[in-house]
Amino acid sequence: MSIRPPKQLNIIIAMYLGYAAMMICRQMITILSPAMLADDTLGLTKTNIGDFAAYGTLGALVGKLIWGPLADVIGGRFTFLIGIFLTALFVIAFGLSPNVMAFTVFSFLLYCTKSSGWPGMTKLVGEWYHPHHYGRVWSIISTSSRFSVVLATLFFGWLLSFMHWRSVAFIAAAFALVIFIGCYFFLKEKPENPNFFRENEGDHTDTSVEGIELAKASKQAIDNKYNHPLQGTSMLAGMQAFVKSPRVWLVVLMLMMLTCMMAFLDFVAVYLMETYQLSPSQAAMASTIFPVGSLAGLLASIAFYDRFSKKGIRTVLTIAMTLSLLSVLTLKYLSWFNLSVEVNYIVALSAIFLFAFSISPAYYLPMSIFSIEYGGPHSAKLVSFIDAFGFAASATFAFIGGRLADSAGGWSSFMNMLILISAVGIISVWAFMHAEYKAAKSGEVLIKR
16 A cells, blocks of 8 residues: 555554454444343343443443544554453453343443544554555455454354353453454554655556546645644634534534444344344344445445545445445335245345445445544544444434334334435435535635635
């Protein structure tokens, strides 16, 4: 990605593994939920599972409000390391919990500390990588989230077939602590050379119209890094600039919809278990179809995202979001076709795969890139500010979703809500990407001076 691949490679590997460890800890609540429902000593309901996810998401919201401003002060490395260590401890505490209240409290704390991951990485990516490669770097890092969830769900779902769910939680925590030790030694805060990026400015060889536009945008972005309009401003001044920006509010709306759509993952295992009469272990492993789809979408974005202009990205993401809506409609009306149970199951898994594949590039990349470029020295605060709204929406989704699944309408009512959110998601993604295209076209790539 640059003329210094060894240093940047160490950083991206450390972030990849560290964020995977945090995601595995966070995902344990979802992986364990079918087994916890089947544990007669706990007496849990789907409403309880929805509440764990909802209160956890509220914890993530609180965490964003804490870790964002903190990361801008103490740096990305320290923020990231604290997150790995504390998520491991809270998974252990969750596994030791005796009742619903304790599960809820440690779910809240687990999600709260996991929230440190993205603000920490936002600072590290901004310090270590050229703006021309932000899309590629974020695509790679984001696959950590999906890849780790796939492996964790398969592996820990398999362990659930012959181990108690509490023991499985402890094994996950031990893995995270090992990763923490590695990251402590290999993760560095920023390059020693203050002009680290200046030496990369001549690496554009594409002379096509598209290539020239990308080179121009890259130069504008690197100039902004060294002379950002918010450089030297206070936290209050930075937040005031964000609140006044229409583009910030468009990305907030977009992420609220996308976070709710990603939250479907928290219900997939239980949905498949009840709809297709699977065992808890089978349901946990089958639910990996969602993170597999999301991972596939991110792998595809590694190849295309940095190669398109803002206009091209707007078109691609809008088409992808339309496919996600069609996927939910398939789940909703699949029973109308009177297919066999086996065929229904295959079609349902395919629809869930396509849903996750379609939304993951829009969920992970535009907001992350925008936060670094637009936020500058306040990038961690901006990414956390945006995420906080997303998690607030996701918490609402989890509260309502669990109750809808338990209602007379069951999963049909749940899908109605997801259809509405997906439709609004198409509009919001197009609106934000159109605003980005207009800003780039007029030269207002960043905050006006």
